[in-house]
Amino acid sequence: xxxxxxxxxxxxxxxxxxxQALQIVVDKVxxxxxxxxxxxxxxxxxxxxxxxxxxxxxxxxxxxxxxxSFNEGIVGLIAQREEPINLEDASSHPNFHYFPEAGExxxxxxxxxxxxxxxxxxxxxxxxxxxxxxxxxxxxxxxxTLAAQLAGIIAESKRRDKLTDSSGQYHVVRxxxxxxxxxxxxxxxxxxxxxxxxxxxxxxxxAKSTAAELKRINKAFRLARAEIEQMKQRMQHHLxxxxxxxxDAYAKVLDEKGLQRDVIREIDMGxxxxxxxxxxxxxxxxxxxxxxxPYFRERATDLVDLARRVxxxxxxxxxxxxxxxRQAILVAEEITAGLLAELPTEKIxxxxxxxxxxxxxxxxxxxxxxxxxxxxxxxVPINRFEGQEIILDGYKGDIFLSPNEGLRKQYQQxxxxxxxxxxxxxxxxxxPALTTDGFHLPLxxxxxxxxxxxxxxxxxxxGVGLYRTEIPFLMREQxxxxxxxVRIYRAALEAFKGKSVTFRTLDIGGDKQLSYFPIQxxxxxxxxxxxxxxLDHPEIFLVQIRAxxxxxxxxxxxxxxxxxxxxxxxxxxxxxxxxQAYYEVQSEVSxxxxxxxxxxxxxxxxxxxxxxxxxxxxxxFISVGSNDLAQYLLAVDRNNTRVSSLxxxxxxxxxxALHFIRQQINKNETGLYLCGEMAGDPMAxxxxxxxxxxxxxxxxxxxxxxxxxxxxxSLQESQTIAEQVIQLEKAKDIYDLLxxxxxxxxxxGLIRAGH
Ligand code: PEP
Ligand code: MG
Numbered sequence: 001x002x003x004x005x006x007x008x009x010x011x012x013x014x015x016x017x018x019x020q021a022l023q024i025v026v027d028k029v030x031x032x033x034x035x036x037x038x039x040x041x042x043x044x045x046x047x048x049x050x051x052x053x054x055x056x057x058x059x060x061x062x063x064x065x066x067x068x069s070f071n072e073g074i075v076g077l078i079a080q081r082e083e084p085i086n087l088e089d090a091s092s093h094p095n096f097h098y099f100p101e102a103g104e105x106x107x108x109x110x111x112x113x114x115x116x117x118x119x120x121x122x123x124x125x126x127x128x129x130x131x132x133x134x135x136x137x138x139x140x141x142x143x144x145t146l147a148a149q150l151a152g153i154i155a156e157s158k159r160r161d162k163l164t165d166s167s168g169q170y171h172v173v174r175x176x177x178x179x180x181x182x183x184x185x186x187x188x189x190x191x192x193x194x195x196x197x198x199x200x201x202x203x204x205x206x207a208k209s210t211a212a213e214l215k216r217i218n219k220a221f222r223l224a225r226a227e228i229e230q231m232k233q234r235m236q237h238h239l240x241x242x243x244x245x246x247x248d249a250y251a252k253v254l255d256e257k258g259l260q261r262d263v264i265r266e267i268d269m270g271x272x273x274x275x276x277x278x279x280x281x282x283x284x285x286x287x288x289x290x291x292x293x294p295y296f297r298e299r300a301t302d303l304v305d306l307a308r309r310v311x312x313x314x315x316x317x318x319x320x321x322x323x324x325x326r327q328a329i330l331v332a333e334e335i336t337a338g339l340l341a342e343l344p345t346e347k348i349x350x351x352x353x354x355x356x357x358x359x360x361x362x363x364x365x366x367x368x369x370x371x372x373x374x375x376x377x378x379x380v381p382i383n384r385f386e387g388q389e390i391i392l393d394g395y396k397g398d399i400f401l402s403p404n405e406g407l408r409k410q411y412q413q414x415x416x417x418x419x420x421x422x423x424x425x426x427x428x429x430x431x432p433a434l435t436t437d438g439f440h441l442p443l444x445x446x447x448x449x450x451x452x453x454x455x456x457x458x459x460x461x462x463g464v465g466l467y468r469t470e471i472p473f474l475m476r477e478q479x480x481x482x483x484x485x486v487r488i489y490r491a492a493l494e495a496f497k498g499k500s501v502t503f504r505t506l507d508i509g510g511d512k513q514l515s516y517f518p519i520q521x522x523x524x525x526x527x528x529x530x531x532x533x534x535l536d537h538p539e540i541f542l543v544q545i546r547a548x549x550x551x552x553x554x555x556x557x558x559x560x561x562x563x564x565x566x567x568x569x570x571x572x573x574x575x576x577x578x579x580q581a582y583y584e585v586q587s588e589v590s591x592x593x594x595x596x597x598x599x600x601x602x603x604x605x606x607x608x609x610x611x612x613x614x615x616x617x618x619x620x621f622i623s624v625g626s627n628d629l630a631q632y633l634l635a636v637d638r639n640n641t642r643v644s645s646l647x648x649x650x651x652x653x654x655x656x657a658l659h660f661i662r663q664q665i666n667k668n669e670t671g672l673y674l675c676g677e678m679a680g681d682p683m684a685x686x687x688x689x690x691x692x693x694x695x696x697x698x699x700x701x702x703x704x705x706x707x708x709x710x711x712x713x714s715l716q717e718s719q720t721i722a723e724q725v726i727q728l729e730k731a732k733d734i735y736d737l738l739x740x741x742x743x744x745x746x747x748x749g750l751i752r753a754g755h
Contacts, residue, residue: 465697626676
């Protein structure tokens, strides 16, 4: 059964549209259960009905025509109850009802399972048989499992249909929803950036010159064949002749009579080389993958791998690389610091990252650059965006493809309002962050890119609360050496002359991967991250601390913060290494010029909350990393789009944890800051002020906004609000309360222009 399920889902996922996918399902269900009928009904919510979409055994003409209201028949009951029904004799069931007009007979045996995706009933999968019989437990399990697997595939397939109509042309207006990653609105043409050598993401395009494409592909195949030959040579002494023959088989796949011939045929039909390669491979793999024999399925994997090698050589061809010549909306599977580093950021109007969530690093980078962004559109093939006109709403997380004039006007108005709000906020650049009763809350910046420093100085930040040192590391091809790091850190100190700068030690792992130091784990956020990596590699840690100390010569207010601290041993070991680096540097330079840095931790692992009494004896400050703290408190991966709706800084547990932390720390002895994304959220900032946090660190662009918010509240008012917040039981209630407070003070526009 498992093998059968695997085959069906694989075939379904290869279907070109939803209709074809459903037809495959019903055919396969009949074949597997030996039933006379199998049908899929899909829910049509606006009309409150279930529509027969595909059937094997009933009249095919009834597909798309026959519909039942939500409470009609046994099918309706399955949808309503959200559970399977297995009947030996359906005709004796009170809900029994049949449709002769659809070619239905009073079938006896009946089994049905709901198709549910992310808590929503998408439809019902049914099998029927004339004879009286009870479907076995195994058959029932098969249907339920298939329906559960189908739900995701159907949801994805429907999303694809939304983007392309049946003729393969793009629809007039289509809306997609992701997560708001960076506020603002952008209108522009999409430019899609494909990950290197990702075959499946390649779009179909017409070749400008068939001769040029043929030349490119022949060269790429030649290079790939040479590579295989080299691999064979290298392995000559390590493998037996029999095993070595595998390389000959590979070379054969790549030779002129194999894959290359089919690719050339596609190019001759007018396709550009990468598209032709993808098409030829798809044709082959479709055949391989549906074969029962595992040997042939393996060959499909080999073929894709070989084709990828060819693609690498095609993409090496500089002319094939996408460029950002004019202003555009950047679309990529994952927007990384590396990708941004290669592009002129002033040309990026907006960014769409298929992966990620509002606190993923793609989102953090977008906010730092002030570029509206949407992320988390998992399973939408990026090639569908190619060449499309797009409206991107970074407040709501919506994307509109090929918008009509009305919608475009509406959004142009919103952009105008945004500009007015930004202009209004400029007056706060030079103003201190004061409440109505004159309380000063220091606002610091989270930095990492050079662009951050420039912006931070413009908006009058009180210092750097979080320098993410991994960002310069992410943009290099190898670990930067001590001298290079000194130059990087000194640039930050120079930009912030006289103000404090908190350097967080290298925080890699999780979703921050260095290309030159890959960490592969099943649970990266629970794995080798932050301080865990650097304590295991004291040579990396020591060089970094030495560089920070050397860069700090001549400056004051240098702080070091340690990410992902979960235990006291980690603090002690880090302090020992920091001491060691300090004495080493001191012995190298004149002792008078180097001061010991203040050291603190990023409180982001919940275990640290319960060790505050021990921590404060050792360190100078605590900075709450609310992005990760919320992730670990709620057990919600901050990058997993399936569960992103469960991730909220307004969750009562998060709010109460922040309050608890404040209660544990003596106000005059240890500084307590917060450096997660919520610091720059106008609603959360009011609560943090009220709770008594000593400073907030946020992306530079949020600073004027937060100054404006603070200027509308007294310290006393914010304290009352914080007290109310920690009493509330639901994230939505907390959100609504704060939203109300901001809107009544005329600050709704800071949450979304137009309010
Ligand atoms: C945090 O976790 O809140 C934080 C500031 O660090 P990062 O987002 O870089 O993990
Ligand atoms: Mg963190």
